[in-house]
Amino acid sequence: MISKYFLGASVLIANLLLFTSCLNSSDNNMEYPTDPQIYAIxxxxxxxxxxxxxxxxxxxxxxNxxxxNREPLPYGFHVDSAMLKLTGSTSLAFSMxxxxxxxxxxYAWNASDSIAIPRLRKIKTTAPDGVTSKNYDFQLNIYQEDPYILIWEKIAGNYLGSSVESQTTIIYNNRFYTYYRSGEEIKADSTAISDTPKWGKVDLSGIPHTLRLSSFITSGNLIYALDAATGAVYQSPDGSDWSAVQTEYEVKALYGELPxxxxxxxxxxxxHDEKVKxxxxxxxxxxxxxxxxxxxxxxITDFSAMKVESRTSYASKFIFLSGGNTSDNxxxxxxxxxxxxxxVIKYISSKRPEEVNLKGSSLFFYDDKPYLIARSSDxxxxxxxxxxxxxxxxKAEENQSLPADFTARTNTSVITDADNNIWIFGGISSSNTQLVDIWKGRLNKFALN
Incomplete structure (x- = not known):
């Protein structure tokens, strides 16, 4: 069906009459703008x-x-009609x-009537010269699925080749490294980040068997950890070769890289001077x-730490800590x-629901938000x-809950990667056994984008 508003034709006729009158005026060089582009909507x-x-x-x-709109409107959003405002290069931007x-x-639109916006597909603008025109495809993007569903899958089970008493996993140089205690040794396996990880043994040298697994951090091009027996700091440039670092003071905790x-x-x-600073x-x-x-x-020991660097608020730069033990144990x-x-380091203690136990909890930063996996009273x-x-x-809603077959645990390693995946490695079950599995989660919105 093709329909034309009388007003659209009237605008064109008025412009032509104006153009004619201008030819008869003293300014014979007057030209109408030829730019039909939309500059704001x-x-x-x-x-x-x-x-x-x-x-x-x-x-x-x-x-093109x-x-x-790059950022879709929320899932389920709907309006039947809307007012549309188009801005061109001048106050008299479009003749039609x-x-x-x-x-x-x-149809020719009078620039004031409401529009059935869900049905709008194309906009054609004509410059004040009445000749030059431009066509645009219009798309109002709305999420067609719930973007905030967390989709989980189990990636691997028993992925380490030896018996495991405790473990920690870090991300370093686009690889996962899992360090674990097996008997009197610390061992390590590594893999490139992949949906189908292929783990291989890491040959370790210089690493003490008393290294505290919960203390591992990465900063710059190095991995650091603390020796639980001596308090010494150890470092590695490649995850394999380790050496002690000389420090001016006894280091009690590594809280992580400052945001x-x-x-x-x-x-x-x-x-320092019998105080912890x-x-x-x-x-x-x-x-x-x-x-x-x-x-x-x-x-100062066995805590979970998280660096917060917000993409939307420069002032929001923090280090979070949860759980752990104080200097008095x-x-x-x-x-x-x-x-x-x-x-100076300023600090506050955050509110939390009373039923949440933070022992063995795990912090991670995801979708520009701090997240936490902890245990409830049950x-x-x-x-x-x-x-x-x-x-x-x-508390996350049902659409972000952990999967039904996810074994409850503490002391798990949680890592987010550059592709907006959440990785969960191992942990200790309620029966105090070490879990050696891998889970991956991702918000649906990142798949939809």
């Missing part, structure tokens, strides 16, 4: 009770003639605008700068939020996240 609807449409950011692809709607309906700092800048806890180091521990005292109830059932401010694992960078924690 916005939509709004009275039925948009959530007020999402005004915030939609449209991409205008002038080369496409108008679309034609819209094509499904199914096969084209938005140069590689190698690590937050520590050290002993925060400190920072760089250049391979050649220089340690003392900072303020640690609070008595902050953990007391259990810390808190979530700590640490932030560097000059030569012994099952609970997945939580925070929308306000750790001030409050929310």
């Amino acid at each position: 916005s939509i709004a609807s009275k039925t948009d009770t959530t007020n999402l449409l005004p915030g939609v950011v449209f991409t205008i692809d002038q080369v 003639g496409k108008l679309y 605008i034609e819209l094509t709607l499904d199914p096969d309906s084209t 938005f700092a140069d590689p190698g800048n690590i937050l520590l806890a050290v002993t 925060f400190a920072r180091t760089n250049n391979g521990f050649s220089n340690i700068v003392l900072m303020n005292d640690l609070p008595d109830n902050m953990p 007391a259990f810390s059932n808190n979530i700590w939020i640490l932030q560097e401010d000059g030569d 012994g099952k694992n609970i997945l939580m996240y925070s929308d306000n960078y750790g001030v409050d924690w929310i």
